[in-house]
Structure formats: C-alpha cells, structure tokens
Amino acid sequence: MSRITVTVDGTKYEEEVEPRLLLVHFLRDRLGRTGTPIGCDTSNCGACTVLMDGRSVKSCSVLAVQADGSDILTIEGLAEHGTLHPMQRAFHEEHALQCGYCTPGMILASIDLIQDNPDPSEDEIRSGLEGNLCRCTGYSNIVRAVRKGAQEMGATP
Amino acid sequence: MSTTEAEIGRARRRKEDARLITGRTQWTDNIQLPGMLHVAFLRSPMAHARIIRVDVSAAKGQPGVVAVFSGQDFGDEQGSLPCAWPVTEDIVIPDHPPMATSTVRYVGEAVACVIATDRYKAADALDAIEIDYEPLPAVLDMNEALAEGATPVHEGGNKSFTWKFGTGDAEAAFRDAPVVIERTYVQQRLIPSAMEPRAVVAQTDGDSFIVHSATQIPHILRVMLAATTGIPEHKIRVIAPDVGGGFGSKLQVTAEEVLTLLISKRLGRPVKWTESRSEGNLTVHHGRDQIQRISLAASADGVLRGVKVDLLADMGAYLMLVTPGIPLLGAFMYTGVYKMDAYDFTCTGVFTTKMPTDAYRGAGRPEATYAIERAMDELAHEIGVDPLEIRRRNWIKHEEFPYATAGGLTYDSGNYEAATDRAMALFGYDKLRAEQADRRDRNDPVQLGIGVSTYTEMCGLAPSRVLGSLRYAAGGWEHATIRMLPTGKVEVVTGTSPHGQGHETAWSQIVADSLGVPFDDVAVLHGDTASSPRGMDTYGSRSLVVGGIAVLQACEKVKENAKQVAAHLLECAPEDLEFTDGAFRVRGTEAAKTIQEIALATFAAHDLPEGFEPQLDAGSTFDPEAFSFPHGTHLCAIEVDTETGESKIRSYVAVDDIGNVINPLIVEGQVHGGIAQGIAQALYEEAVYDSDGNLLTTTMADYLIPSAADLPDFTTARTVTPATSNPLGVKGVGEAGTIASTPAVVNALVDALSPYGIRDVAMPCTPERVWRAIQGGTS
Numbered sequence: 001m002s003r004i005t006v007t008v009d010g011t012k013y014e015e016e017v018e019p020r021l022l023l024v025h026f027l028r029d030r031l032g033r034t035g036t037p038i039g040c041d042t043s044n045c046g047a048c049t050v051l052m053d054g055r056s057v058k059s060c061s062v063l064a065v066q067a068d069g070s071d072i073l074t075i076e077g078l079a080e081h082g083t084l085h086p087m088q089r090a091f092h093e094e095h096a097l098q099c100g101y102c103t104p105g106m107i108l109a110s111i112d113l114i115q116d117n118p119d120p121s122e123d124e125i126r127s128g129l130e131g132n133l134c135r136c137t138g139y140s141n142i143v144r145a146v147r148k149g150a151q152e153m154g155a156t157p
Numbered sequence: 158m159s160t161t162e163a164e165i166g167r168a169r170r171r172k173e174d175a176r177l178i179t180g181r182t183q184w185t186d187n188i189q190l191p192g193m194l195h196v197a198f199l200r201s202p203m204a205h206a207r208i209i210r211v212d213v214s215a216a217k218g219q220p221g222v223v224a225v226f227s228g229q230d231f232g233d234e235q236g237s238l239p240c241a242w243p244v245t246e247d248i249v250i251p252d253h254p255p256m257a258t259s260t261v262r263y264v265g266e267a268v269a270c271v272i273a274t275d276r277y278k279a280a281d282a283l284d285a286i287e288i289d290y291e292p293l294p295a296v297l298d299m300n301e302a303l304a305e306g307a308t309p310v311h312e313g314g315n316k317s318f319t320w321k322f323g324t325g326d327a328e329a330a331f332r333d334a335p336v337v338i339e340r341t342y343v344q345q346r347l348i349p350s351a352m353e354p355r356a357v358v359a360q361t362d363g364d365s366f367i368v369h370s371a372t373q374i375p376h377i378l379r380v381m382l383a384a385t386t387g388i389p390e391h392k393i394r395v396i397a398p399d400v401g402g403g404f405g406s407k408l409q410v411t412a413e414e415v416l417t418l419l420i421s422k423r424l425g426r427p428v429k430w431t432e433s434r435s436e437g438n439l440t441v442h443h444g445r446d447q448i449q450r451i452s453l454a455a456s457a458d459g460v461l462r463g464v465k466v467d468l469l470a471d472m473g474a475y476l477m478l479v480t481p482g483i484p485l486l487g488a489f490m491y492t493g494v495y496k497m498d499a500y501d502f503t504c505t506g507v508f509t510t511k512m513p514t515d516a517y518r519g520a521g522r523p524e525a526t527y528a529i530e531r532a533m534d535e536l537a538h539e540i541g542v543d544p545l546e547i548r549r550r551n552w553i554k555h556e557e558f559p560y561a562t563a564g565g566l567t568y569d570s571g572n573y574e575a576a577t578d579r580a581m582a583l584f585g586y587d588k589l590r591a592e593q594a595d596r597r598d599r600n601d602p603v604q605l606g607i608g609v610s611t612y613t614e615m616c617g618l619a620p621s622r623v624l625g626s627l628r629y630a631a632g633g634w635e636h637a638t639i640r641m642l643p644t645g646k647v648e649v650v651t652g653t654s655p656h657g658q659g660h661e662t663a664w665s666q667i668v669a670d671s672l673g674v675p676f677d678d679v680a681v682l683h684g685d686t687a688s689s690p691r692g693m694d695t696y697g698s699r700s701l702v703v704g705g706i707a708v709l710q711a712c713e714k715v716k717e718n719a720k721q722v723a724a725h726l727l728e729c730a731p732e733d734l735e736f737t738d739g740a741f742r743v744r745g746t747e748a749a750k751t752i753q754e755i756a757l758a759t760f761a762a763h764d765l766p767e768g769f770e771p772q773l774d775a776g777s778t779f780d781p782e783a784f785s786f787p788h789g790t791h792l793c794a795i796e797v798d799t800e801t802g803e804s805k806i807r808s809y810v811a812v813d814d815i816g817n818v819i820n821p822l823i824v825e826g827q828v829h830g831g832i833a834q835g836i837a838q839a840l841y842e843e844a845v846y847d848s849d850g851n852l853l854t855t856t857m858a859d860y861l862i863p864s865a866a867d868l869p870d871f872t873t874a875r876t877v878t879p880a881t882s883n884p885l886g887v888k889g890v891g892e893a894g895t896i897a898s899t900p901a902v903v904n905a906l907v908d909a910l911s912p913y914g915i916r917d918v919a920m921p922c923t924p925e926r927v928w929r930a931i932q933g934g935t936s
Contacts, residue, residue, distance in 0.1 A: 020277070029275070034187035035180020037401070039352050040434035044857035047352060075180035084178070092174040095822045098830060099657030100177030101352040101401030107178065126865040133857065135352050135402050136657050137826060138833030138894075139865040 004068040008033060009077025017064045023057075024048045026064035027074065035076035037101055039133070046132030049105035050074045056112035058105075058131070075104035078111075087111050090149035091142075098136035106132050110146045111153075118154050120146070161738055164666040164676055165885075168822040171662040172681075173655075176399070183398040185356035185371045190427040193358075194223055196417060197279035198430075199269040199286050200439065201261035204297075204510040204850020205310070206290035208259055208268065216271055216285040221278035224424060225286065227269040228256035231419060236385040238475070239410055241377075241630040242482035244506075248318040251311040251508075253475040255412035261290070262310055262474035263512050264851055265439030267412050272420055272428065295850035299448060299469045299507040310474060310508040317472050317506035318481060322488050324563050325499030330463025334454035338535045344524045345920050346446035346471070346844040348438050348860050349517045351656075353401020355441060356431040357414050359421035365392040366421065370414055373403040374694040375654055377631070379686050381410040381478075382418060393418075397684035400656035404834070405516030406441045407656065408696045409478050435855040443844055444517020446471035447484065451491070451528045459540045461551050463499035464563070466491045466528065472506045473513035480515045481506050485627060486615075486697075487521030492564035493529040494573050494613050494788060495551040500563035510850050516696060518834055519892040522614045523899055530610045530900035534907065535916065544609045544904065545577065545586075552611065559881075566615060568786045569881045572814060573611055576876045580790040580812040583872055589794050589808075597912055605807075606795045606909025610901035613788035616889030617702030617882075621780050634780035635699070636691035637707035639668065639715045641773040643760035645753025647674055649681045649711075650776075652692020653704035658891065659823045660700060664708050666819050667885075671712035672752055673739025691778065698787075698889030701819065706883050707779040714775030719755045722773070725766040726750055726758060785880045785888040789813035791832075791897040795905040799913070802928025804840065804906055806869040811897065813873070816880040816888040824890050828873050831894020837863050838895075839902035843921050861921075 001016045008031060017026060027033040027050070036059060039047030043061040050059045051073040059072075078085045087107050090096070097103040106129065113120065113128040120128060125146045126139070134142060176182050213225040228235070231254075238253040256267045269286050273279035294308040301307055302315040309315060331337060358369040366388060372378050375397040383390035400407065413430050421428040432440070448469040454462040470484040484504045492500050519526075537547035553560045555572045562568060581587075586607070593605040618624075619633030640648040649664050665679040682688050693703075716736060723741035724731040727748050734741045742749040750758075755773070758764065762771035794807045811828055818824050841861040845853045854860035879886025899920070906922050907915060915930050 018277070025276075028187070029189075032189065034184070035182070037182075037184060037353065038186070039354070040857045042434065042856040042858050045352065045434070075178075079179055088178040091178050092170055095171065095826050097174060097177055098659070098826055099352065099400070099402040100173070100182060101184070103177050104180050122870070126868075130864045130866040133352065133862050133864055135350055135404070135834070135862065136830045138829035138831075138871065139868055140829045140870050141826060143865065143870070 002065050004065055006067050007071045009074055019063065019065055021064045022060055023062040023064050023067050024059035027059060033074055033076055036074045036104055039101065044133065046105045046109060047102050049108045049132065051108055051112065056109050075107060086152035087149035090145040090152060094141050094145035094148055096137060096141040096145035102132060102134045106134060106142060110149060114150045114153055118150060120150060164669040165819050167666065167820065169662055169666060169676065169820055171659050172665065173659060173661050184353060184401060185358055185369045185398055186431045188358045188369055188429065190360060193427040193429055194272045194274060194424065195276040195279045196420060196428055196430040197271050197276065197283055198267045199283045201257065201264055201266045201268050203261055203290050203292055204264050204295035205293040206261050207293065208257060208261065208288060209291050210289040211269060212287040213269060216282040219278070219282035219285055221274040222271055222282045223274065224272045225269065228254055228258035231256060235415060235419060238412060238415065239381050239385060239478060240476040240480060242479045243628055244320050244481045244485055245318045248481060249313055250476050255415045262510050265512060270416065272424065296510045297846055297850055299471055299509065302507050302509055310510055315508045317476065317508060319503065319505045320485060321503045322565065323501040324565055325463065327463050327465055327499040327501035330499040331454040331465065334462055335457040336455040336459065336536065336539055338453040338532055338539060340451055340532055340535060342449045342451065342528050342531060343919055344445040344447040344449065344527065347444040347517055347838060347842050348844050348854065349404045349406035349441060349444055350862055351402030351404055351406050354432045354434055354437045355411065355413065357417040358427065358429045359418045360427035361421050361425060366418060367394045367396065368414065368418055369396045369398060371400050371407060372397045373400065373407040373654055373656055373696055375684050375686055376652060376692040376694050378410055378414065382415065385410065385415050386419060395686045397654050403656045404518040405444065405520055405696060408516045409442055434857060438855045438860060439852055440512060442477055442515035443473065443512050444514060445524060446514050447524050449524065449528045451532050453532050453536055455536055459536055459542060459547050459550055461495055461497040463497050464491055465501045468504040470504055470506050471509055471511065471514055473509060473511045475513050477513045477515045480513055482629060483514065483516060483521045485521065487525035489564040489566050490522050490525035490614060491529050492562050493526065494553060494611050496553055497563045511846055518831065518895045520697065522892065523835065523896045526612045526614065526896045527900045530612065531903065534904045538916065548609065548611045566784065568613065569783065570878045571613065571786060571788050572876060572878045573788060576788065576812045576814050577611060577790040579874055579876055580792050580810050583874060584792040584808065584810040586792065602798060602800050604797050604799055604909040606797060606905040606907065608793040608795065608901045608903065608905025608908055610791045610897045610904065612897040613786050614892060614896050615784040616698040616787055617781050617785040618697035618699045619784065620782060632780065633693060633703065634778050635693050635704035635707045636776060636778045637704065637711045638776035639711040639774060641715060641756040643757055645674065645678065645756045647672060647679045649679060649708055650689045651681060651683045651704055651708065652689055652694065653700040654684045654692065654694045656695065658695065658700060659820065663701065663819045663823060664705065667705055667708050668712055671709060672715065674752060698891040701887050702785050702883060702889045703779055703781055705885060705887065707777050709884060710777035710779055711775050714777060715773050718773045718775060719752055721766050721769060722755045722759055723750045781882060783882040785882055787813065787815045787888040787890065787893050789893060789897060791901040793901040793905040795902065795909055797906060797909040797927060799931050802924035802931065804922065804927060806836065806902065808872065809869055810872045811894065812876060813893050814876045814878050815890045815893060817877065817886040825873055827890045828894045829871055831892060832871055832898040833863060833868055835895040835898030836868060836902050839899045839920055839922060841867065841921050
C-alpha cells in the first residue's frame with residue numbers, strides 16, 4: 001500500500017492505496033466521486049477524462065499513486081457555487097448530449113482543447129476530440145457546443 | 158384560443174441535462190450499498206467445447222473471496238434465458254443456461270463466477286479457477302453450418318427455423334421479366350456499443366429483491382426474471398436508473414442479470430456486477446449478421462414487377478429475447494417505398510458458435526432498406542437512368558396514400574416527392590452531378606460519388622394483435638398515469654424507459670399543452686417498477702408514438718375529472734365550460750377555475766360533487782391500431798481517393814418526414830446520431846471472429862466506433878406529413894437515420910467507383926477493401 005495526497009474538486013484527501021489502483025476507481029469507489037464514468041478498458045473512449053493539474057487525462061490510464069500531490073478537477077467540481085461553466089452551459093444549449101455518459105469526459109476534454117486553442121475551427125475541434133467517443137449525437141451538436149463554449153470562455157476569462 | 162405559446166413544437170432545452178452535465182447522475186455502477194459484494198465472471202476461451210472438469214477450490218481460498226460458483230452450482234435454479242419470439246411452430250429454441258453447465262458454444266460464455274469484497278479481488282481469483290475443456294469444432298459460416306455433415310451447435314442441427322411470407326404471384330412477376338437484378342449483400346455483424354457498459358446491482362431483504370440494471374426494459378425484465386428464476390413477480394422490483402444508451406443492446410434479459418439476482422438470493426447480500434468494455438464486446442448481443450439474396454423483376458423501363466428475398470440470419474449460439482424476430486421486423490420492408498405486384502420472402506435462422514444476435518438500432522429494417530436501396534441503384538444502372546429517376550418511376554405517389562404494399566402493410570401517409578425535392582435542393586444535386594462528370598472526364602484520382610436512399614420504415618411497435626399474429630409473446634401497448642399534486646404540480650408516470658431520448662422533456666411538453674400547466678411544473682417518473690408498474694419500455698422508435706399518446710390520453714381523462722369539480726365549484730353545467738390556458742371558464746363570463754385550484758380543492762375534498770371520488774389522477778393504456786411509417790430522402794456525397802482507397806464524406810443531407818414534432822431539438826439529435834451509426838456500418842464497424850471462433854474486435858481499439866474526426870457535419874431538414882394513425886400525428890424518429898444512411902453512403906461509394914467497373918464493395922467499405930476493388934477492377 002502507498003500513501004497518497006490528492007486534491008479532488010477542492011477537497012484534500014490522504015489515502016492508503018494499492019499501487020495498481022486506477023485513478024478512476026480511486027475517484028469512484030474510494031471517494032464516491034461517481035460523476036466520472038468508465039466507458040472502456042483500453043483508454044479509447046475518454047468517458048473518464050478529468051483535469052489533472054489543469055490538463056486532461058483519461059483517469060483509467062493513470063494510477064492513483066501517479067496522482068499523488070496533484071490537483072484533480074472532475075465534472076462534479078466544474079460548476080462554481082452553482083454557476084455552470086460556460087462549456088457545461090453550451091452543451092446544454094446546443095443539445096450536445098443524449099444519454100450523457102460521454103458528457104463529463106467530453107466537456108473536460110473540450111475545456112482542455114480551448115486552453116490550447118481558444119478559437120478552434122470545426123476541423124480542429126473534431127481532431128481535438130478524437131479521443132472522446134460519443135455513440136448518441138453524431139458529434140455535430142458537440143462541435144457546435146464547443147465553438148459556443150469557446151466563445152463564452154473567451155468572453156469571461 | 159390559447160394565449161400562451163404552445164409547448165409542442167418548441168425547441169425546449171432538456172430537463173435531463175442538469176444532472177448529466179454536472180456528474181450528478183445515477184448510473185447503475187454508481188450504486189454503493191453497505192456490505193456490497195462484487196461479481197466477476199470466468200468466461201469460455203473456447204468457441205465450442207465440452208466442459209470436462211471444473212475446480213473452484215483454489216479460488217475459494219483467495220483473499221476477499223466470499224463465494225465461487227460454477228453453472229452446476231445453480232443447477233435448475235438458474236433456469237433458461239428466455240426467447241419471447243418463437244417465430245414458427247417448429248422453431249428450435251435450445252436450452253440456454255445463464256452459466257454453462259456441460260457445453261460452451263461461444264467465446265465469452267460464462268462458466269463460473271467469483272464473488273468478492275471488491276472488484277479487483279474478484280477479478281484476481283478468476284485466475285485460480287481450473288476448467289478442463291474438450292474442444293469441439295467451431296461453426297462460423299452460415300452456409301457451412303447448414304451443409305450436410307456440419308458439426309451441430311445444438312442437438313438437432315443448425316437450423317432454428319424457416320419463415321416465409323409473400324403476396325401476389327412472384328413466379329409470374331419474374332417469368333419473362335425484361336430485367337432481372339440478382340444480388341447478394343452481407344450485413345456484417347455489429348457490436349452495438351452503448352457508451353455505458355452493462356451493470357447490475359441486486360439486493361434482498363430476505364424474500365424480496367431489488368434489481369438495478371442498465372436496461373432499456375425494466376418492466377419486461379421483471380416479468381422475465383420471475384419466469385426464469387421462479388422468484389414471484391411481486392417479490393421483484395426492477396429499477397433502470399440513468400441508463401447510458403442502449404440502441405437495442407439493453408433490450409435483453411441477460412445471463413448476468415439472472416445470476417446477479419440469484420447470487421444475491423443465495424448469499425443474502427447486495428451484489429454488483431459491472432462489465433468491462435472487452436467483456437461487453439464479447440457478450441453484449443451483437444447486431445445484423447445476415448446474408449441477403451435479393452432479386453428484382455422489372456420492365457424494360459425499370460418499373461418493378463416483383464421482389465424476392467432469401468435471407469440467412471445468424472442467430473449465434475442461442476436464441477435470446479427477440480433474436481429470431483429481428484429478420485421478421487425487416488420482412489415487411491423489403492418493398493420499401495415502391496409499388497409492385499408480388500413479393501416473396503424466406504428467412505432461415507442459423508445457429509453458429511458466436512455471440513447471439515438480437516436487436517440493434519433499426520432491428521431488421523436497416524438490413525431490408527439496405528438491400529432494396531442498393532438493388533434499386535443496380536436497376537437504375539442496368540437500364541441507364543439516374544438513381545432518383547428509377548425511384549420516381551416506382552414509388553408510391555403522394556395522392557395514392559393510404560397504400561397497401563406488396564410487403565403486406567398499409568402505409569397511411571407519405572410524400573416522397575416533397576422530401577426528395579427538398580433534399581435535392583439542399584444538396585445541390587445537379588451541381589454535384591456536374592462536378593462528378595468533370596472529375597470522371599479528367600480522370601481525377603479523387604472521384605466523387607453521389608448516393609441516394611429513399612427509405613421508409615415501420616415504427617411504433619406495436620399493435621398487440623399484429624404482434625400476436627407474428628407469435629410474439631407480449632403486447633405492444635404503453636401506459637401512462639397523470640398525478641395531480643395538491644399544489645397543482647404534475648407527475649407523469651410513464652411506462653417508457655428512456656436512456657438518452659429525452660422523455661422527461663418531451664412528455665412535459667405534451668402535458669404542459671394538454672393541461673395548461675407550466676413546463677417546469679411537470680416531473681416525469683420512469684424506470685422503476687414500484688413507481689411505474691405498467692409499461693412495455695423503450696425500443697423500436699415506439700416511445701412517443703405509443704407512450705406519448707398514452708400520456709396525452711391520460712391528460713384528457715384528468716381534464717374530464719377536473720371538469721366535474723370545476724362545474725360544481727362554478728355552479729354551472731359541465732357543458733357550459735371550456736378549457737383554455739389551464740383553466741375551466743364558463744362560456745361568456747369571467748368565471749374560471751384553474752387546474753391548480755381544482756387540484757387543491759380536490760385534495761381538500763371539502764366541497765366536491767355528490768359521489769365524486771376525491772382524486773383527479775388518471776391512467777391510460779394505448780394500444781395502437783397500426784404502425785407508423787416515417788420516410789425520407791438522404792443524399793450523400795463522398796470523395797474517394799482512388800490511389801489510397803480512402804473515402805471522405807463531403808456532404809450529407811437528410812430530409813426526414815416523421816410527421817408532427819414535439820421537440821425539434823431532440824428530433825435533430827436523434828437524426829444526427831442515427832446517421833452516424835448508419836455511416837459506421839457502411840465504413841467502419843465489423844465484429845470479426847477468427848477461424849477458431851475468437852472475437853478479434855474485443856476493444857474499442859479494434860472495433861472502430863467513429864470519432865468526431867471521422868464524421869462530417871450533417872444538413873437536416875424535415876417535411877411534415879402527419880401520421881393518421883394517432884392523435885398527435887407523430888411517427889417516431891429513433892431509428893430513421895440509421896436505416897437511411899447506410900445505403901446512402903454505400904450507394905455513393907459505389908457510384909464513385911462505377912467508372913472502374915465496380916458495382917459493390919463489402920461493408921465496412923474500408924480503404925483496404927476499396928483499394929483492392931479498384932486494383933481488381935482496373936487490372
């Protein structure tokens with residue numbers, strides 16, 4: 001067992017973990033932070049995407065021990081004091097989700113994408129989100145939402 | 158006249174989103190209960206083998222392991238997984254134990270399970286289970302399976318059933334026909350791939366059970382769990398919490414649901430099972446997998462005389478809930494939107510040593526539509542006319558509705574001309590044809606193809622009497638109850654079970670208009686057999702067309718009840734009242750009572766009409782008289798790099814006619830997602846088994862679900878020809894995109910390759926297959 005200290009959505013946790021424990025299982029099973037879902041076991045789908053020290057990672061391909069000392073932001077911590085993040089609002093407004101299972105990962109991956117490229121083209125959004133799969137929407141509305149979210153993130157730095 | 162804006166037809170943002178975009182969702186795998194145990198299944202590594210010896214003793218001693226069971230440990234208690242659609246009297250329905258007891262018949266079949274204190278420990282202990290198998294030959298090819306001397310998957314051979322249907326005199330239609338087109342198409346096996354893997358949580362208080370499952374069918378599941386396990390129905394409550402997509406794959410009664418329940422019963426503790434994606438690719442039922450031989454007979458100018466279809470449908474190793482019925486759902490659709498004198502259909506269900514097939518988005522209808530729409534392009538090519546022209550010569554004209562088709566159905570309404578004209582305008586059809594001609598003239602290495610699909614489908618499953626005549630075990634009705642709460646808020650209890658479709662929003666819109674209450678004052682309850690005891694669940698584009706009508710009818714009953722109270726309070730006759738903007742008004746006066754006032758007065762029950770029961774609530778069960786028939790025209794332009802075989806969809810236009818629309822935003826989303834899944838079949842996805850029966854596409858790295866980078870933007874529009882078979886004039890939209898798009902894309906691809914003498918490419922049309930076709934075509 002290893003002792004790790006991780007901040008998740010603003011709360012600091014000190015936990016003993018098995019070295020093999022995946023970050024996503026640590027979040028879900030240990031901390032009860034079940035907003036981050038699991039969609040595959042080969043890091044293809046991106047449903048489990050979280051921000052680790054500000055950058056998107058697939059939490060199924062990070063060990064909990066690798067997250068020692070880091071700051072994790074999940075979908076549950078994204079809205080501040082009940083105010084939705086512009087990207088959350090854009091996904092709602094543009095009907096960019098149906099079953100919603102990919103949505104937490106899709107929103108966090110989109111935020112990371114906008115950090116690198118504040119005004120992406122449609123093609124840049126499509127290739128930027130290649131690692132996040134959605135089975136419901138056909139992506140058209142996701143692309144629209146990310147453009148809208150990007151504009152609003154730019155407007156409210 | 159209403160003075161408030163109608164909710165029906167409005168692009169309401171969804172109520173469901175609030176929890177989905179903030180991670181407050183209740184997925185089945187989120188459930189954690191005190192003392193909960195975790196199940197892991199050991200699965201067969203062999204496609205076909207006898208189980209000689211099972212030794213679980215070493216696994217039992219592993220850390221955290223509470224119990225280990227093999228199939229024998231459950232014996233008769235585990236029952237046989239149900240098939241609810243025995244399509245013929247002489248159909249062979251093999252015994253299907255949830256955990257194999259003596260023989261395994263596909264890779265992935267459960268043979269033993271470990272129950273442990275956490276999911277890691279359960280998985281660890283699987284390694285300590287010892288099983289000896291005696292291999293038997295794998296049976297993978299349907300034609301070989303039916304051949305003399307083939308290894309039987311089950312005693313009695315590899316044919317499950319042969320089902321025939323026909324109208325008119327097909328032999329006469331084909332005799333001396335000037336043009337006969339005969340083609341064979343392969344519907345490759347697909348993996349539905351809902352983003353949420355399956356999960357089950359079962360808990361018990363001693364003699365009753367709660368089963369949470371990521372299912373589309375909590376109501377059907379409850380009945381079937383009772384029938385399979387012998388636990389009485391009233392002792393089982395099934396809850397489908399938030400469910401992350403289904404596409405037919407969660408329209409099933411699975412081994413894991415039955416076993417998780419039985420394990421909870423045996424151990425007296427809450428038990429959870431959650432599948433991994435690779436486990437799911439092996440063991441969530443697959444879709445399609447048919448070999449279609451289709452023949453068209455036509456006059457010299459391409460007017461259809463008749464269609465014949467001979468189908469082999471791969472059942473896989475067992476018949477699951479509606480496995481044999483899937484090809485039947487397509488049987489009536491091979492005549493498409495076209496007129497003809499005769500139609501003949503034969504289908505044989507074949508056992509192989511692969512995962513069973515069952516419903517996948519469209520379920521039988523995408524297959525049928527693909528075959529007829531591909532074959533119509535061949536007919537157009539044969540007689541040298543544009544694919545749209547061949548369709549115009551043959552389709553049912555707007556003024557000919559209602560129309561009794563050779564497929565045995567009566568289409569109530571449609572306007573193929575309007576949808577096609579609209580699609581052509583949006584697409585820029587003539588301009589793209591001109592560009593195509595130019596590229597052909599220039600021998601451009603990047604060729605342009607244009608593909609057409611003028612589809613229709615049958616939706617709104619289903620009139621119960623029709624299901625009965627097809628030997629399906631259940632009905633096709635749907636139920637809704639409206640509860641008027643004392644404060645004037647409204648609860649809708651629906652028997653539909655949404656998993657992404659937005660029923661909470663759409664049903665609220667129907668209720669808001671009908672009862673004149675604010676959209677935000679309506680809550681929709683679903684997916685729990687305790688709160689919603691009656692229902693037939695969600696699949697087959699049925700929810701609005703059947704369940705939505707039940708909601709509307711229940712509202713009407715509530716208003717009838719409320720009207721009596723209103724008349725009493727307003728001291729008038731009920732006939733003197735009109736209902737507008739959520740209030741009963743005495744005609745010609747200012748006197749009025751709002752529905753909320755009446756709800757409160759009924760709750761208080763101080764002053765009600767003589768003999769009136771103090772409640773307004775009402776339920777309604779709607780059983781449709783007929784199917785509905787969405788239709789549309791999809792056009793696809795694809796660029797094919799003839800040097801690499803790579804193809805890229807340049808533009809895609811979908812004009813769908815799904816009748817009246819409750820929420821255009823939700824409709825557009827359904828169309829987009831449907832198109833994407835149809836494109837995926839055309840270009841990307843295939844479940845591949847090797848010659849030993851091992852599934853090679855067990856992960857999302859091997860089974861290519863398209864990403865945003867693989868798909869184009871879609872242009873969508875609608876024409877509106879209301880259905881005449883229900884009071885809302887709605888038709889259903891869940892499957893339309895998938896049904897339409899696969900043939901549109903492949904027709905486009907083949908059109909691009911036509912100058913190379915290529916008239917078909919097997920799906921999925923990968924760059925390699927396209928490149929090889931070009932090499933073969935030009936060499």
